[in-house]
Amino acid sequence: MPEARVESTRALRIEAVPGFDREVDVIVVGHGGAGASAAIEAARAGADTLVIERMTRGGGTTALSTGVVYFGGGTRVQKACGFDDPVDEMIKAVRVAAGAHADEAKVRRFCGESVEHFDWICDLGVEFKDSYVAEKTTHPLDDNCLFYSGNELAYPFADAAAPSPRGHKPAHPGEAGGFLMEPFLKSTETAGARVLTDCRAERLIQHEDGRVVGLVARRNDERLHLKARRGVILCAGGFVENETMLRQHAPHLLQCNYKCSTPGDDGLGIRIGAGAGGNPVNMHEGLVLNAYYPPASNLKGILVDRNGQRFINEDAYIGRTSDAIITRADGRAWLVVDDECYGRSQGFHKLAAVEESIEGLERALGLPEGRLVATVASYNTHAARGEDPTFHKAPEHLKPLSSPPFAALDCCTSNSFYGVLTLGGLATDAESRVLTSEQQPIVGLYAAGRNAAGLCLEGRTYASGLSIGDATFFGRVAGRNAAALAPWK
Amino acid sequence: MPEARVESTRALRIEAVPGFDREVDVIVVGHGGAGASAAIEAARAGADTLVIERMTRGGGTTALSTGVVYFGGGTRVQKACGFDDPVDEMIKAVRVAAGAHADEAKVRRFCGESVEHFDWICDLGVEFKDSYVAEKTTHPLDDNCLFYSGNELAYPFADAAAPSPRGHKPAHPGEAGGFLMEPFLKSTETAGARVLTDCRAERLIQHEDGRVVGLVARRNDERLHLKARRGVILCAGGFVENETMLRQHAPHLLQCNYKCSTPGDDGLGIRIGAGAGGNPVNMHEGLVLNAYYPPASNLKGILVDRNGQRFINEDAYIGRTSDAIITRADGRAWLVVDDECYGRSQGFHKLAAVEESIEGLERALGLPEGRLVATVASYNTHAARGEDPTFHKAPEHLKPLSSPPFAALDCCTSNSFYGVLTLGGLATDAESRVLTSEQQPIVGLYAAGRNAAGLCLEGRTYASGLSIGDATFFGRVAGRNAAALAPWK
Numbered sequence: 001m002p003e004a005r006v007e008s009t010r011a012l013r014i015e016a017v018p019g020f021d022r023e024v025d026v027i028v029v030g031h032g033g034a035g036a037s038a039a040i041e042a043a044r045a046g047a048d049t050l051v052i053e054r055m056t057r058g059g060g061t062t063a064l065s066t067g068v069v070y071f072g073g074g075t076r077v078q079k080a081c082g083f084d085d086p087v088d089e090m091i092k093a094v095r096v097a098a099g100a101h102a103d104e105a106k107v108r109r110f111c112g113e114s115v116e117h118f119d120w121i122c123d124l125g126v127e128f129k130d131s132y133v134a135e136k137t138t139h140p141l142d143d144n145c146l147f148y149s150g151n152e153l154a155y156p157f158a159d160a161a162a163p164s165p166r167g168h169k170p171a172h173p174g175e176a177g178g179f180l181m182e183p184f185l186k187s188t189e190t191a192g193a194r195v196l197t198d199c200r201a202e203r204l205i206q207h208e209d210g211r212v213v214g215l216v217a218r219r220n221d222e223r224l225h226l227k228a229r230r231g232v233i234l235c236a237g238g239f240v241e242n243e244t245m246l247r248q249h250a251p252h253l254l255q256c257n258y259k260c261s262t263p264g265d266d267g268l269g270i271r272i273g274a275g276a277g278g279n280p281v282n283m284h285e286g287l288v289l290n291a292y293y294p295p296a297s298n299l300k301g302i303l304v305d306r307n308g309q310r311f312i313n314e315d316a317y318i319g320r321t322s323d324a325i326i327t328r329a330d331g332r333a334w335l336v337v338d339d340e341c342y343g344r345s346q347g348f349h350k351l352a353a354v355e356e357s358i359e360g361l362e363r364a365l366g367l368p369e370g371r372l373v374a375t376v377a378s379y380n381t382h383a384a385r386g387e388d389p390t391f392h393k394a395p396e397h398l399k400p401l402s403s404p405p406f407a408a409l410d411c412c413t414s415n416s417f418y419g420v421l422t423l424g425g426l427a428t429d430a431e432s433r434v435l436t437s438e439q440q441p442i443v444g445l446y447a448a449g450r451n452a453a454g455l456c457l458e459g460r461t462y463a464s465g466l467s468i469g470d471a472t473f474f475g476r477v478a479g480r481n482a483a484a485l486a487p488w489k
Numbered sequence: 490m491p492e493a494r495v496e497s498t499r500a501l502r503i504e505a506v507p508g509f510d511r512e513v514d515v516i517v518v519g520h521g522g523a524g525a526s527a528a529i530e531a532a533r534a535g536a537d538t539l540v541i542e543r544m545t546r547g548g549g550t551t552a553l554s555t556g557v558v559y560f561g562g563g564t565r566v567q568k569a570c571g572f573d574d575p576v577d578e579m580i581k582a583v584r585v586a587a588g589a590h591a592d593e594a595k596v597r598r599f600c601g602e603s604v605e606h607f608d609w610i611c612d613l614g615v616e617f618k619d620s621y622v623a624e625k626t627t628h629p630l631d632d633n634c635l636f637y638s639g640n641e642l643a644y645p646f647a648d649a650a651a652p653s654p655r656g657h658k659p660a661h662p663g664e665a666g667g668f669l670m671e672p673f674l675k676s677t678e679t680a681g682a683r684v685l686t687d688c689r690a691e692r693l694i695q696h697e698d699g700r701v702v703g704l705v706a707r708r709n710d711e712r713l714h715l716k717a718r719r720g721v722i723l724c725a726g727g728f729v730e731n732e733t734m735l736r737q738h739a740p741h742l743l744q745c746n747y748k749c750s751t752p753g754d755d756g757l758g759i760r761i762g763a764g765a766g767g768n769p770v771n772m773h774e775g776l777v778l779n780a781y782y783p784p785a786s787n788l789k790g791i792l793v794d795r796n797g798q799r800f801i802n803e804d805a806y807i808g809r810t811s812d813a814i815i816t817r818a819d820g821r822a823w824l825v826v827d828d829e830c831y832g833r834s835q836g837f838h839k840l841a842a843v844e845e846s847i848e849g850l851e852r853a854l855g856l857p858e859g860r861l862v863a864t865v866a867s868y869n870t871h872a873a874r875g876e877d878p879t880f881h882k883a884p885e886h887l888k889p890l891s892s893p894p895f896a897a898l899d900c901c902t903s904n905s906f907y908g909v910l911t912l913g914g915l916a917t918d919a920e921s922r923v924l925t926s927e928q929q930p931i932v933g934l935y936a937a938g939r940n941a942a943g944l945c946l947e948g949r950t951y952a953s954g955l956s957i958g959d960a961t962f963f964g965r966v967a968g969r970n971a972a973a974l975a976p977w978k
Contacts, residue, residue: 009926010699010766013502101736210499244928247590248770248916248942271926275766277499281737284773307879309798311817328800328817368878370870374863381859389857390796427737437760438497439733453737 009268009275011206012216020214023227024050026482027215028193028235029201029269032060032262033468034449034475035235036184040124041479043191047230049483051188052199052217054236054264058188059181061237061261061421061450062468066139067176068149069472070465071118072166073111077146080130085164087111092161097150097466099285099458105430106455110473117473118168125183127171136296138289138318139464143171150463154316155392157461167465180468199224201268204232204276204445212276212444213488229489231444231482234434235475236269237261238422238450240286249283249424255331255413256288256420265421269451273426276445279437280453283424287459287467288322290411290418292335295343299397302336302379303411305329308362308371310379313391319462322418331413334365336376340403348417352410361406376401421467423459425452432478444485446478498757498764500695501705509703512716513539515971516704517682517724518690518758521549521751522957523938523964524724525673529613530968532680536719538972540677541688541706543725543753547677548670550726550750550910550939551957555628556665557638558961559954560607561655562600566635569619574653576600581650586639586955588774588946594919595944599962606962607657614672616660625785627778627807628953632660639952643805644881646950656954669957688713690757693721693765693934701765701933702977718978720933720971723923724964725758726750727911727939729775738772738913744820744902745777745909754910758940762915765934768926769942772913776948776956777811779900779907781824784832788886791825791868792900794818797851797860799868802880808951811907820902823854825865829892837906841899850895865890910956912948914941921967933974935967 025047028039035051036058043049051058072078072090090111098107122128131144140147149167151157172179188195198219205214205225214227239245240259245267247254259265270280292298299315305328312324314335325333334352353364362372380400382388388398410416426434426447433441434452448454449471456466514536517528524540525547532538540547561567561579579600587596611617620633629636638656640646661668677684687708694703694714703716728734729748734756736743748754759769781787788804794817801813803824814822823841842853851861869889871878877887899905915923915936922930923941937943938960945955 007927008699008766008929013697016697101740208502208505210497248768249773251590274763274768274926277497277764279737279763280769283738307799310796370867371879374867378859378863390860436497436499437763440497 009203009271011204011276014205014207014213017205017225019225020227021224023229024048025228025230025487026233027052027226027228028233029215030060030236030451031058031185031188031195032235032237032449033062033181033184034471035060036188037472037475038233038235038448038479039188039193040191041476042483043193045480045483047483049193050226051193051195052201053195053197054200055262056197058185058195059178061265062471063178063181064262065175065177065260065468067170067172067180068139068167068465068468069121070149070166070463070469071114071168072164073114075115075118075168077128077130077168078164081132081146083164089162089164090114090166093152096157096160097461097463098456099461102455102457103430109430110455110470121472124187126180128168129171132165135294136299136315137294138291139167140169141174143173145169145171149465151317151320151461153394155313166463201236201272203272206276207488210277210442211488212442228444229487230485231446233478233482234269234273234426234447234451235449236451237265238425239267239270240265240420240422242266250286250422252326253286253288253420255326256418258417258419260419260421270425273434273445273447277436277442278426278434278445280424281427282453282457285423285458287319287421287423287462288326288418289318290322290325290416291318291348292409292411297341297343298335298337300341300399302401303333304336304372304375306332306367308367308375310375310391313388313393315393315397317463319459323460325411326413333411334408335411336361336401336406336408338401338403338406341399342407349409349411350415352408354405354407356404358406361408365408422450423457425450425454428452428454431481432474444488446482448475448478498692498760500693500765503694503696503702506694506714508714509716510713512718513537514717514719514976515722516541516715516717517722518704519549519725520547520674520677520684521724521726521938522551522670522673523940523960524549525677526961526964527722527724527937527968528677528682529680530965531972532682534969534972536972538682539715540682540684541690542684542686543689544751545686547674547684548667550754551960552667552670553751554664554666554749554957556659556661556669557628557656557954557957558610559638559655559952559958560603560657561653562603564604564607564657566617566619566657567653570621570635572653578651578653579603579655582641585646585649586950586952587944588950591944591946592919598919599944599959610961613676615669617657618660621654624783625788625804626783627780628656629658630663632662634658634660638954640806640809640950642883644802655952690725690761692761695765696977699766699931700977701931717933718976719974720935722967722971723758723762723915723936723940724938725940726754727914728756728759729754729909729911731755739775739911741815742775742777742909744815745907747906747908749908749910759914762923762934762936766925766931767915767923767934769913770916771942771946774912774947776808776910776912776951777815777907778807779811779814779905780807780837781898781900786830786832787824787826789830789888791890792822793825793861793864795821795856797856797864799864799880802877802882804882804886806952808948812949814900815902822900823897824900825850825890825895825897827890827892827895830888831896838898838900839904841897843894843896845893847895850897854897911939912946914939914943917941917943920970921963933977935971937964937967
């Protein structure tokens, strides 16, 4: 699929429409996690719903992910595993996980209705095992379900709320995104929504009063003018595949070497929304993922920069440590481990050096003389007491690095696996309505998933499962609201 | 002046205009450095030119600044002071100073025509002395002119180009922004442009084909529809006065406590441009200024974070060190000096502690035990050899910190003077044309100054004088191009 080159994403005035090829109540752009959720809810509410999807089949980036969804407040799985997780504690946790400038109304709604959302997804046919994985991991590598997927147990988040595991992985070994999405795709059709694949949105159609009333799309060589009596929902993903947009908005993400995306994540949905008055915000933020665990024993190592200095607590979620590697360490860092704690990671890291002494490791890495030695000496002194006064790694991950040989795992962005997705998009409210730069809703226009600046705004505070949680939850909100909007003619 | 609250900044279709109150060739929005330059050039080219200005008098943020302008390539002042500064070296320097993703065409044009631009500003009546200030300073505090205003002599920039001083301060003691702007304001009128003060832009007027053909403005209680036969030039400043926009685009700048701005820098010009299809980019970047020098002897101190670690070479331009304090040190840093190098700075810093030993200073600051002691010991060992292997401060600023008492200047964002301005705005090309998200020029629409994402895109690479240099230079480009555009009717 070639990259979308469009002449203009400025909304077409309805007077300029030569005639509508098709007329429905609700149009959903994109058939990933957000779009499917929107379409299912819109169709179930009785709206004549059409999904247009650029690819030959839906699924989107959700289908390519681990499939982890962030739920809490006492889901069936949480309760079965002995976690009560009061909603108030989930709110406190999500408030910090969503970022310093998270939307309080979105946080409260997402948490307050999380158990209902879990049940809804189960009812679609997605299976989750009533099982808990205690060891710190990026996601259960087998078909187990519940785990601590973010910074819940790490400084400074552990003090913000009573911790509970909220990452829920569907009951499928390995990456479970496809397993998660299949019931969504099937449910889209059983709910009565129609899906037009290989069809690309080009621009919105807008009434003079600002209301969005349809969409121009292209399917093969044919241009389609589609009328949406009630609303259009943009769920077309992020912009990590668009190098120009990355350079303009988030150039630090360009150094990441693995895009968590389909080719459709080229920001077209965001640009189309802006073309009708939508306001792209938070465009500089992304989620960056470099995983030096599992096994969790690697967390007993220390991350150092090219000055031999630590810069973050190593037991933080990888979205946080990876962001720190890029913003604080200029993309150059190593995880220093000893023979006792080192465990082969998932294969994403090479060993930059193995030496019998820290002095030797320092030399082998070309670090300034004495700096790594001083860092390890200071770390070991405190670790022996179960303390980390500088970066506050949790006691269970502290031990002196004293069993040779010592090794450095190469975590440099140039040599290691760095996954990335964007967290910027159209400004929306807790009703999934797209807002203008003057904070006014654009009537008839909704957005969800990475097409929106949604619930989760910062990679450095993120928890795994928040993006799919946000996309599916606020996709549903968009679908219900669009279906309930009074038709414009 | 109350903050601009506007219902919508979406461009008005020309068909909806009830009638034009006034008709000119070129409308310039904002009468600061960029707007005045645009207006002078447009009027001199024969265009009937109208400037609208929100405040009672022009000058803008340029008038509130130090007045430093970045020129090179061998200006009269540079030559008189013995600096040759070949244009090719200036290009190399500006290429890195403008930021990692600077526009090469803008860089080349700005440098290639810099001497002409200097002469043009002199011809307006701005005086610059043929004098050079060798000591590192934020700007000459007296009426002297030429100085190294950026990172030209600092790591890693010193290797990028043969260094020359390019900061030019007008011949006026102290802050010289007003002194700089007076001839611009006067020349606007002598060139024949008319100025409408106390008049606020509301939205652009746009033809169906996308061309911008006028502006809706408000003056007192009157709404004006102004027709621009040739073009509209947006020079209405940045958005540092708009808290909502800062939160949406650049939340890290919210911790700065002094806005380098007039109340007009609320982003209205950027939003108005976006309302006609313009594309705000680089919105996360700002210039942050916390000056712990002059005197230059303070550069012999070391900046440490709350872990007692260094994180940047202290002789870098303050835009770079201040950015590092915010992004690498979480806004908490101290400049540690000894009795020999300490010199009272401009009064922007309190002494957080004064102690007879580094151990005592470490305790007084509440830093983790032994970290500052280790940092100073390592720094002193290398400084005695004239080396700084970790951060590469230049040898002239290196000396062991060994003369008690020792002091810590409080550089925390919460306790110290942090000036800030925004560097994001409408995407433009080297012809100052506003570009859409699809990289197409919007016919009839130009932008310059902080209303645009201009020449200088990063505070961490910035040099003093680049913003006024960019604003006046590309303001002139906009003025000439708008005047030369064929009228639309």
